[in-house]
Amino acid sequence: MSYQKLTKTFHRLAQLEHAGAMLGWDQQVMMPAKGNEARGEALAELSVLSTEIIQQPALADAFAAAEADADNLEPWQQANLREMREQWKKANAIPADLVEAKALTTNECEYAWRSLRPANDWKSFEPKLKKVFDLCREEAQALHSALNDEKGYVNAYEALLDIYDPGTRLSRVDAVFAELKTELPALLPQVMEKQRADGLPAVQQAPVDKSHQIALAKDIMATLGFDFDAGRLDEAAHPFSGGVSTDSRITTRYSDTNVVEGLMGIIHETGHSRYETGLNPNWRGQPVGQSMGMGVHESQSLFFEMQMGRSAPFIDAIAPKVQQHLGNDPAFQAENLRKLYTQVQPGLIRVNADEVTYPMHVILRYEIERDVILGDAEVSDIPELWNQKMKDLLGLDTTGNYKDGPMQDVHWPAGAVGYFPSYTLGAMTAAQMHAAMVRAVPDAPERVARLDLKPIFAWLSDNVWLKGRSLNYDDLMIEATGETLNSRYFLEHIRSRYL
Amino acid sequence: MSYQKLTKTFHRLAQLEHAGAMLGWDQQVMMPAKGNEARGEALAELSVLSTEIIQQPALADAFAAAEADADNLEPWQQANLREMREQWKKANAIPADLVEAKALTTNECEYAWRSLRPANDWKSFEPKLKKVFDLCREEAQALHSALNDEKGYVNAYEALLDIYDPGTRLSRVDAVFAELKTELPALLPQVMEKQRADGLPAVQQAPVDKSHQIALAKDIMATLGFDFDAGRLDEAAHPFSGGVSTDSRITTRYSDTNVVEGLMGIIHETGHSRYETGLNPNWRGQPVGQSMGMGVHESQSLFFEMQMGRSAPFIDAIAPKVQQHLGNDPAFQAENLRKLYTQVQPGLIRVNADEVTYPMHVILRYEIERDVILGDAEVSDIPELWNQKMKDLLGLDTTGNYKDGPMQDVHWPAGAVGYFPSYTLGAMTAAQMHAAMVRAVPDAPERVARLDLKPIFAWLSDNVWLKGRSLNYDDLMIEATGETLNSRYFLEHIRSRYL
Numbered sequence: 002m003s004y005q006k007l008t009k010t011f012h013r014l015a016q017l018e019h020a021g022a023m024l025g026w027d028q029q030v031m032m033p034a035k036g037n038e039a040r041g042e043a044l045a046e047l048s049v050l051s052t053e054i055i056q057q058p059a060l061a062d063a064f065a066a067a068e069a070d071a072d073n074l075e076p077w078q079q080a081n082l083r084e085m086r087e088q089w090k091k092a093n094a095i096p097a098d099l100v101e102a103k104a105l106t107t108n109e110c111e112y113a114w115r116s117l118r119p120a121n122d123w124k125s126f127e128p129k130l131k132k133v134f135d136l137c138r139e140e141a142q143a144l145h146s147a148l149n150d151e152k153g154y155v156n157a158y159e160a161l162l163d164i165y166d167p168g169t170r171l172s173r174v175d176a177v178f179a180e181l182k183t184e185l186p187a188l189l190p191q192v193m194e195k196q197r198a199d200g201l202p203a204v205q206q207a208p209v210d211k212s213h214q215i216a217l218a219k220d221i222m223a224t225l226g227f228d229f230d231a232g233r234l235d236e237a238a239h240p241f242s243g244g245v246s247t248d249s250r251i252t253t254r255y256s257d258t259n260v261v262e263g264l265m266g267i268i269h270e271t272g273h274s275r276y277e278t279g280l281n282p283n284w285r286g287q288p289v290g291q292s293m294g295m296g297v298h299e300s301q302s303l304f305f306e307m308q309m310g311r312s313a314p315f316i317d318a319i320a321p322k323v324q325q326h327l328g329n330d331p332a333f334q335a336e337n338l339r340k341l342y343t344q345v346q347p348g349l350i351r352v353n354a355d356e357v358t359y360p361m362h363v364i365l366r367y368e369i370e371r372d373v374i375l376g377d378a379e380v381s382d383i384p385e386l387w388n389q390k391m392k393d394l395l396g397l398d399t400t401g402n403y404k405d406g407p408m409q410d411v412h413w414p415a416g417a418v419g420y421f422p423s424y425t426l427g428a429m430t431a432a433q434m435h436a437a438m439v440r441a442v443p444d445a446p447e448r449v450a451r452l453d454l455k456p457i458f459a460w461l462s463d464n465v466w467l468k469g470r471s472l473n474y475d476d477l478m479i480e481a482t483g484e485t486l487n488s489r490y491f492l493e494h495i496r497s498r499y500l
Numbered sequence: 501m502s503y504q505k506l507t508k509t510f511h512r513l514a515q516l517e518h519a520g521a522m523l524g525w526d527q528q529v530m531m532p533a534k535g536n537e538a539r540g541e542a543l544a545e546l547s548v549l550s551t552e553i554i555q556q557p558a559l560a561d562a563f564a565a566a567e568a569d570a571d572n573l574e575p576w577q578q579a580n581l582r583e584m585r586e587q588w589k590k591a592n593a594i595p596a597d598l599v600e601a602k603a604l605t606t607n608e609c610e611y612a613w614r615s616l617r618p619a620n621d622w623k624s625f626e627p628k629l630k631k632v633f634d635l636c637r638e639e640a641q642a643l644h645s646a647l648n649d650e651k652g653y654v655n656a657y658e659a660l661l662d663i664y665d666p667g668t669r670l671s672r673v674d675a676v677f678a679e680l681k682t683e684l685p686a687l688l689p690q691v692m693e694k695q696r697a698d699g700l701p702a703v704q705q706a707p708v709d710k711s712h713q714i715a716l717a718k719d720i721m722a723t724l725g726f727d728f729d730a731g732r733l734d735e736a737a738h739p740f741s742g743g744v745s746t747d748s749r750i751t752t753r754y755s756d757t758n759v760v761e762g763l764m765g766i767i768h769e770t771g772h773s774r775y776e777t778g779l780n781p782n783w784r785g786q787p788v789g790q791s792m793g794m795g796v797h798e799s800q801s802l803f804f805e806m807q808m809g810r811s812a813p814f815i816d817a818i819a820p821k822v823q824q825h826l827g828n829d830p831a832f833q834a835e836n837l838r839k840l841y842t843q844v845q846p847g848l849i850r851v852n853a854d855e856v857t858y859p860m861h862v863i864l865r866y867e868i869e870r871d872v873i874l875g876d877a878e879v880s881d882i883p884e885l886w887n888q889k890m891k892d893l894l895g896l897d898t899t900g901n902y903k904d905g906p907m908q909d910v911h912w913p914a915g916a917v918g919y920f921p922s923y924t925l926g927a928m929t930a931a932q933m934h935a936a937m938v939r940a941v942p943d944a945p946e947r948v949a950r951l952d953l954k955p956i957f958a959w960l961s962d963n964v965w966l967k968g969r970s971l972n973y974d975d976l977m978i979e980a981t982g983e984t985l986n987s988r989y990f991l992e993h994i995r996s997r998y999l
């Protein structure tokens with residue numbers, strides 16, 4: 002019976018998460034400005050309530066009893082028990098007042114960031130960001146001291162990483178990042194030279210009305226299996242994918258003059274959405290039924306966007322839809338779209354980066370946030386560290402340009418420290434999974450060329466979506482791809498697409 | 501300190517209400533169909549959580565201690581303590597199994613009603629409605645026996661009324677309803693005869709595109725002081741006013757061919773919204789800072805819609821805006837709009853009724869539900885009682901027409917018994933307040949004619965909005981209007997507008 006007591010408790014937590022997810026979506030998509038303070042309070046209270054529920058002392062006995070009786074559980078229930086225990090341990094590591102302080106502080110900092118970033122006002126931003134990082138340090142130390150005995154973290158930053166990407170070790174991150182840091186800067190000039198020689202793409206000539214872009218977006222989303230009876234597409238200043246598994250809310254922003262990148266953003270968010278909505282419905286509301294960490298989540302969006310979406314067969318296949326909705330601008334011809342969607346160019350902005358330079362943006366942030374958490378750097382050092390690393394990794398100067406430098410991302414003001422590595426872990430996971438999918442579905446490129454994508458989605462569903470958290474990350478990778486994560490497939494993908 | 505413990509608990513309840521209000525708004529305005537099941541679960545869990553919080557045994561001691569120490573509280577805190585206690589007593593009066601049974605039974609009955617009403621199937625509906633009324637009887641008796649010692653209810657129905665309209669006594673309802681029942685049916689033929697003699701209004705000739713209606717609606721809402729940085733206007737199948745005090749969400753539905761009534765609906769919802777957003781911000785999240793009962797809430801929407809919105813100066817003042825946005829259809833000329841907005845015609849449907857006949861719809865329902873709750877009638881008697889009263893009050897025959905008779909409203913299948921009187925109490929409260937406002941702002945009609953409405957809103961703010969629940973209903977009326985509720989101002993208003 003104790004297992005049932007636990008499932009009931011986690012079901013309740015899932016309902017509070019449902020509320021939080023929807024209030025968060027609303028906050029970014031619908032809410033008028035003056036609603037923000039009360040919304041922040043409501044979200045903070047929901048998170049305090051969740052903390053109280055998962056910290057109730059009676060759960061310790063329930064876990065002990067459930068574990069003593071674990072032999073009588075089905076395998077998926079055993080996995081659920083393991084995941085419940087993991088979440089319980091992590092949640093109990095952080096004191097309730099720290100949870101509340103972080104919710105309020107990040108809400109304030111993120112809100113301020115929205116106007117301070119366009120004003121390039123680092124001076125006003127810095128003290129607010131410092132408060133956030135101070136709380137993240139406390140959080141990291143609390144997690145480290147509570148879990149280190151069973152986890153054996155190398156440091157407190159690894160404890161934060163374990164929140165966003167359960168089971169990912171810093172040793173693996175450092176190993177693959179080191180390879181990327183060696184290989185990619187060497188490839189970059191070769192790729193750019195080749196692209197110059199092949200001729201650069203034409204850019205869109207005339208603005209395209211938003212309504213046509215929406216029609217195209219919905220057409221492509223439907224092609225990618227998005228169910229509009231179980232989700233929505235809306236606008237947000239900072240696009241994200243939200244909602245719950247039965248009601249997926251993806252967002253985008255539209256530019257009249259650059260419709261090409263917007264479409265790829267939507268393909269990306271559709272990948273996140275298919276994962277969330279493709280989770281095992283029998284496990285809904287239970288930890289085992291949740292998506293894996295952020296890295297695996299990002300792998301699904303990047304599988305859609307980078308592996309499939311920017312592949313030549315896919316671009317050629319959707320080019321007629323692009324022209325049908327947006328008109329016959331020469332930029333929308335298939336050959337030009339292929340060039341546009343694979344153009345490599347170092348730039349200041351992470352979210353605009355191509356897949357060759359993107360890992361450098363991530364590595365830069367990872368090194369900075371790790372050092373701040375570990376006390377090897379302070380928030381006041383960030384602009385200088387940023388400038389130096391930008392110069393070293395991408396040869397770009399960001400001096401004094403805070404808004405396109407350390408103020409460009411919402412993650413830090415939102416308190417999501419330890420999150421950035423997942424983008425690049427996701428890119429490598431996507432490449433490794435895509436290679437495995439092609440081995441399993443050998444005619445995949447021809448099918449993509451016909452937009453007959455069902456077997457590809459079926460592979461993802463069987464190997465990732467329906468698995469939820471029933472396996473740990475390493476086992477998920479081994480079952481799906483035959484090996485644990487490594488950088489080989491990503492680097493092969495980059496070489497084969499760009500050289 | 502116990503007072504602080506209580507305020508913290510009620511602050512937490514307010515945050516759960518915030519979540520529930522926004523999830524409910526989203527469910528009706530944004531949510532795709534397949535999200536409904538999970539949304540229902542989330543909303544149910546929020547309400548179970550709230551019940552657990554307000555029923556926690558430790559609150560009894562906290563109330564005792566806070567009351568012993570009440571002399572050290574500010575007057576508004578004393579009022580807050582009184583309101584907290586009231587809500588706590590009511591929430592604890594009803595056993596948890598009755599709350600659950602009512603939730604399940606009304607859910608089943610309301611769901612069945614959606615298809616049984618269009619099918620005019622009273623036979624299948626009756627047993628389900630009987631179950632609902634049986635539980636409402638139990639609820640009334642539970643409230644009555646728990647609270648009667650301090651409330652001195654005349655019967656169990658009065659305990660239900662006290663849920664929706666705290667402090668309203670049945671003796672007052674009976675007194676004013678008796679006057680309306682005598683006066684209005686006598687006025688009705690005179691009004692209709694006069695309107696026939698004056699010539700009936702022209703109806704809209706051509707459809708008007710929704711975008712123009714939205715532009716007009718927003719223009720009028722802004723004129724009425726709606727702050728679009730603290731609220732939104734959206735579409736819903738069944739318009740309502742929702743959200744929270746810092747973020748008001750009003751909804752409407754648009755008809756291309758009858759834009760006139762839609763606009764008045766928006767003015768009505770704007771009245772509700774100004775009340776909610778005008779509540780005392782220093783008391784936010786506490787019971788003393790909430791709006792009064794349903795009757796006072798309705799009085800604010802009817803002050804906007806009926807007292808001001810359908811007055812000749814207001815209609816004349818907005819007619820140019822109507823024509824600017826919607827075009828020069830003869831129906832949109834000021835004189836015709838005045839006729840359209842004050843047309844009187846007895847009909848079967850409450851929600852379509854004009855302000856002269858509306859009270860008859862309410863009195864009919866009140867008398868029936870009261871008698872069923874008190875055991876003086878049974879659910880099986882309802883159709884015959886309905887027919888008889890419809891004939892007596894409005895001279896209409898509903899024999900066999902259940903769908904436009906006792907099956908037309910969602911209130912009974914939803915278990916909202918004791919709610920109907922608030923519509924007419926609200927209409928009378930609005931008339932009495934409007935008369936008091938005109939005494940305080942003697943040039944109000946001229947100001948309305950210039951759409952210079954600030955002094956009117958200031959009067960409402962000072963006398964109603966900022967008061968929250970710091971006064972009981974009778975004292976609120978005495979401070980605002982010099983006397984307790986009576987029907988004189990409403991009847992004077994009807995005579996002066998319609999005869």
